[in-house]
Amino acid sequence: MTTTAELRVNPYEHGRWWMLRLYDNRELLYTLVWRELKIRYKQSVMGAAWALLMPMLIVAAGVTVRIAMAISAGKPVAWQDATSVAVRGVPWAFLVAAIRFSSVSLISNANLVTKVYLTREVFPIASVLAQFADFLLSTAVLFILLFATGTRPEWLWFWLPVLIAQLLMITAGAGMLLSAASLFFRDVKYLVEVIMTFGIFFTPVFLEAHDFGRWQKSVMLNPVAPIFQGIGDVIVHHQAPDPLWTLYSTAWAIGLLAIAGPVFDAAEPYFAESI
Amino acid sequence: MADVALSVRNVSKKFRRGEVYDSLRDLIPALAGRLTKGAKSGSLGEREFWALNDVSFDVAQGEAFGVIGHNGAGKSTVLKILSGILRPTKGEIAVRGRLSALIEVGAGFHPDLTGRENVFLSGSILGMSRAEVRRRFDEIVAFAGLEEAIDTPVKRYSSGMFARLGFAVAAHVDPDVLIVDEILSVGDLTFQRRCIERMHEVINRGSTVLFVSHNLQAVADLCQRCVLLKKGNILKIGPSDEVVRSYTDSLQERRRVDVDADVVVESVTTRTPAGEDRAFFKAGEPIALDVNVVARKDVDKFGVVIDWFDDRVWNVFNTSSSRLGLAPLSLRAGERTSVRINLQLNCGPGMYRVGLGLVRPQDQFVYDTWPAAASVLVTSDIDIKGVANLYPEFKFGAVTRE
Numbered sequence: 001m002t003t004t005a006e007l008r009v010n011p012y013e014h015g016r017w018w019m020l021r022l023y024d025n026r027e028l029l030y031t032l033v034w035r036e037l038k039i040r041y042k043q044s045v046m047g048a049a050w051a052l053l054m055p056m057l058i059v060a061a062g063v064t065v066r067i068a069m070a071i072s073a074g075k076p077v078a079w080q081d082a083t084s085v086a087v088r089g090v091p092w093a094f095l096v097a098a099i100r101f102s103s104v105s106l107i108s109n110a111n112l113v114t115k116v117y118l119t120r121e122v123f124p125i126a127s128v129l130a131q132f133a134d135f136l137l138s139t140a141v142l143f144i145l146l147f148a149t150g151t152r153p154e155w156l157w158f159w160l161p162v163l164i165a166q167l168l169m170i171t172a173g174a175g176m177l178l179s180a181a182s183l184f185f186r187d188v189k190y191l192v193e194v195i196m197t198f199g200i201f202f203t204p205v206f207l208e209a210h211d212f213g214r215w216q217k218s219v220m221l222n223p224v225a226p227i228f229q230g231i232g233d234v235i236v237h238h239q240a241p242d243p244l245w246t247l248y249s250t251a252w253a254i255g256l257l258a259i260a261g262p263v264f265d266a267a268e269p270y271f272a273e274s275i
Numbered sequence: 276m277a278d279v280a281l282s283v284r285n286v287s288k289k290f291r292r293g294e295v296y297d298s299l300r301d302l303i304p305a306l307a308g309r310l311t312k313g314a315k316s317g318s319l320g321e322r323e324f325w326a327l328n329d330v331s332f333d334v335a336q337g338e339a340f341g342v343i344g345h346n347g348a349g350k351s352t353v354l355k356i357l358s359g360i361l362r363p364t365k366g367e368i369a370v371r372g373r374l375s376a377l378i379e380v381g382a383g384f385h386p387d388l389t390g391r392e393n394v395f396l397s398g399s400i401l402g403m404s405r406a407e408v409r410r411r412f413d414e415i416v417a418f419a420g421l422e423e424a425i426d427t428p429v430k431r432y433s434s435g436m437f438a439r440l441g442f443a444v445a446a447h448v449d450p451d452v453l454i455v456d457e458i459l460s461v462g463d464l465t466f467q468r469r470c471i472e473r474m475h476e477v478i479n480r481g482s483t484v485l486f487v488s489h490n491l492q493a494v495a496d497l498c499q500r501c502v503l504l505k506k507g508n509i510l511k512i513g514p515s516d517e518v519v520r521s522y523t524d525s526l527q528e529r530r531r532v533d534v535d536a537d538v539v540v541e542s543v544t545t546r547t548p549a550g551e552d553r554a555f556f557k558a559g560e561p562i563a564l565d566v567n568v569v570a571r572k573d574v575d576k577f578g579v580v581i582d583w584f585d586d587r588v589w590n591v592f593n594t595s596s597s598r599l600g601l602a603p604l605s606l607r608a609g610e611r612t613s614v615r616i617n618l619q620l621n622c623g624p625g626m627y628r629v630g631l632g633l634v635r636p637q638d639q640f641v642y643d644t645w646p647a648a649a650s651v652l653v654t655s656d657i658d659i660k661g662v663a664n665l666y667p668e669f670k671f672g673a674v675t676r677e
Contacts, residue, residue, distance in 0.1 A: 007278075035388070038388065115360065115382045185299045273290065273361060
């Protein structure tokens with residue numbers, strides 16, 4: 001094998017945009033996602049049912065909250081309330097798990113970070129995508145249940161991929177930033193845990209945005225709030241998401257992802273020696 | 276000279292030892308403290324050190340190049356910079372073609388996955404496409420000798436099996452430049468042999484190999500040229516046997532004089548019988564040890580003990596002047612003398628350590644003992660293994676039929 005390959009000076013400088021590098025490494029990305037899913041399903045007796053458990057718990061908790069509120073308000077419990085909690089609880093479960101796993105993705109792959117050269121964006125992104133695979137599974141089950149209980153698809157549902165794409169972008173951006181941050185500062189992951197635990201109280205998941213009363217505007221400033229409110233609007237209220245708030249969350253999605261790449265790339269040369 | 280495959284140009288790498296703020300809880304008070312007390316940038320600089328200091332070398336296409344040095348000399352830092360894991364503080368590197376680094380065997384292996392799954396995983400991590408792994412899968416498994424265990428989770432593997440599979444994957448990446456770090460310390464002898472053979476194959480195919488090892492024997496066998504690093508600097512660069520020789524010489528640190536004993540071995544030098552300083556010998560050659568002894572007090576009747584250890588600290592050989600029936604030595608305070616020990620190196624190839632001691636024969640009282648007084652590297656022209664050279668000769672008889 002005589003190589004005619006050219007001599008590349010500093011081959012590890014980031015010549016290409018990180019998304020293109022991710023595309024170049026799509027097989028690796030695929031393998032890492034596959035590894036994460038395989039390990040998760042291998043270790044648990046419940047197998048794929050595991051993917052459904054967390055969203056089910058969250059939805060059950062939400063429904064309980066709604067029933068309690070209805071009883072204390074002396075109003076009858078509406079079936080619509082359960083639907084509204086379910087369609088937003090499932091993506092919330094994705095958001096929590098994806099942020100949680102991606103923010104520790106570099107630390108938990110420390111042995112690869114220090115021993116092999118890779119496009120290191122693959123670690124947080126693979127964690128997010130592995131959770132997204134679970135999300136697709138639980139979404140499929142959710143839609144079957146919705147259909148069984150009388151919900152019918154409508155044209156408005158074309159908003160859903162848009163909203164989910166925003167959620168995915170925000171998750172990926174935050175996951176990249178948090179994975180790098182928690183590599184340098186070990187307590188970031190505890191901070192993430194706390195925020196993800198209490199975040200549900202500041203996001204319209206169990207409740208509608210207007211249930212927050214005079215805090216409605218402040219809650220909607222939460223970058224993911226318009227997404228969850230939008231999902232509820234589309235499926236439960238049969239109306240398009242608020243255009244201004246959708247613009248707001250779109251700005252977050254694009255902005256976060258646009259910042260995450262360069263920040264991650266700037267920190268990346270110091271990963272192996274700081275981990 | 277052939278085309279350059281790998282080039283390291285004025286590379287320096289700065290590390291900081293000691294405290295690094297690795298939690299926000301520590302960082303925030305520290306930042307606040309720095310704001311109130313003013314910057315203490317000087318003290319930060321003190322904790323920094325150069326792990327590599329202006330290191331430059333070129334490796335030609337198809338060459339096998341060794342990197343040797345003590346622990347902390349900067350060997351691993353060089354490899355990690357070349358493989359992209361670390362970024363140099365100053366300087367640049369250049370690589371031609373696909374580079375694959377084997378810094379840890381089984382990088383990315385997950386214990387719960389089967390051997391088969393891990394081959395795909397590790398292959399992707401090392402830069403192979405899934406199609407490539409699939410095409411070479413049987414070859415990899417055969418190389419590792421794990422046909423029967425390939426569908427068993429890796430956590431049930433012995434450490435040898437684990438290492439074999441890890442190396443097998445890496446050995447099939449077919450890089451233009453292969454970087455190998457200290458992997459020969461794992462696995463049994465047969466497997467180590469196979470690793471070396473595989474590296475020869477890779478070299479013969481025209482790939483370039485950069486090899487880091489404590490196993491000087493392997494480095495000397497495999498590499499044409501070597502670089503010797505010491506504390507981040509290049510001490511010597513050139514043909515392997517010369518560089519390995521300076522390395523083994525540097526292992527023989529001169530004796531500290533503050534050993535508290537009545538009589539002390541002050542220094543030991545390994546030489547050719549002609550008197551030339553040398554630590555690098557061929558199997559079967561004669562070697563002379565010049566042992567200098569100094570007495571602090573009057574010492575009546577002592578003998579000189581010699582020990583010969585292989586690299587696993589097995590005692591290969593041991594005797595003493597008194598056991599050989601020689602008259603004991605006696606010295607007065609302040610007197611010194613030298614002893615020459617002539618030996619025939621009927622050893623197999625490898626690294627050996629020489630130990631020396633001074634003992635009173637009648638009650639075996641030990642005045643002084645120095646277990647690693649000198650190191651000797653023995654190489655062989657013929658392919659033999661083991662600690663002894665039994666001078667093999669094979670004579671085949673005629674083929675007959677009953």
